[in-house]
Amino acid sequence: MGIDPDPNNEDNGDSASVLPSSAPNSFARETTQHEMLAPKLVGQERIVDELWDYLMTNDILRIGVYGMGGVGKTTTMKHLYNKVHGSAAFENVFWVTVSKDCSIHELQNKIARALMVPDLFKNADEGMRPTKLFRHLRRKKKCLIILDDMWQHFELADVGIPVKRDGVRLVLTTRYLDVCKKMLCQANIGVRALSDEAWALFVQTLGSYLTPSRKLVAEDIVEECKGLPLAIVVMAGSMRGEVEDHVWEATLENLKRPGVLEQSMKESVLPILVHSYNRLDKKKQLCFLICALYPEDSLIDRVELIELLS
Ligand SMILES: Nc1ncnc2c1ncn2[C@@H]1O[C@H](COP(=O)(O)OP(=O)(O)OP(=O)(O)O)[C@@H](O)[C@H]1O
Ligand SMILES: [Mg+2]
Secondary structure: OOOOOOOOOHHHHHHHHOOOOOOOOOOOOOOOOOOOOOOOOOOOHHHHHHHHHHHHOOOEEEEEEEEEOOHHHHHHHHHHHHHHHOOOOOOOOEEOOOOOOOOOHHHHHHHHOOOOOOOOOOOOOHHHHHHHHHHHHHHOOOOEEEEEOOOOOHHHHOOOOOOOOOOEEEEEEEEEEEEHHHOOOOOOOOOOOOOOOHHHHHHHHHOOOOOHHHHHHHHHHHHHOOOOHHHHHHHHHHHOOOHHHHHHHHHHHHHHHHHHHOOHHHOOHHHHHHHHHOOHHHHHHHHHHHHHHHHOOEEEOHHHHHHHHO
């Protein structure tokens, strides 16, 4: 889901291509023109390099990137997008956020929007849609399509995506290796939790000095994040500007407490998100809950949101 930056801005369609990404999944949408805004990549540069190496060979046409939620797949892809965008090796790179429960029909529409041909299927019979897309994409030379956040596999022929050497190539991300395999990816890259770099990401996100005693507590807090970037940035974001030592200590205790959550959930990011949510004031909590009612990755109209809140 993303919040419409400014519905009255004439430049909206254009600036929609730029993805501020300080918050998870914020403003996610398709783009063809600009570089994507992305946080400075910490610890996962190797994945961009690996993907790049595959793209520089001409044999690997479909690449899968998989890993648990919040581990950094989308962030890494944004960096890949920018690298491809800035390279003469590709003529085009297109970004498509697929998301959960996306039908073939929706996926075709998303791709057409990313290609800047939203009317591609105008008056087309349902059965003709794959052919229309196929014929449009077949003309593309040295083109990369990034399909971010896939939850199920699609037959490329059903969608209308031709992949071939010197033509369209695919990189997709998903939480499940199985989806990569079913998509017949020739190379699959797993994105794993951070190890030593977790601390650097925390400090980068926090953006302020830590006293020696607070640093010790902060290190334990980072430990509790289990190397998951989403957990680290959420935690650092919620502790930003906090100068009371007892609050840092209480935060650590809170994270360590098994509480009502299942032991298995303790391993996950949920307690961290709960803690972050609890630190919001009531109005922001309500805002968060209303946003959660929108379908995943959908655009949220700023005015509508304000009306719902008032
Ligand atoms: N390597 C990284 N360097 C800096 N920040 C990162 C990194 N990886 C992730 N993040 C931060 O963590 C957040 C969550 O990461 P991201 O959205 O890329 O996860 P994801 O794997 O795509 O999750 P999902 O499966 O839910 O789509 C990002 O918004 C970003 O701020
Ligand atoms: Mg993602």
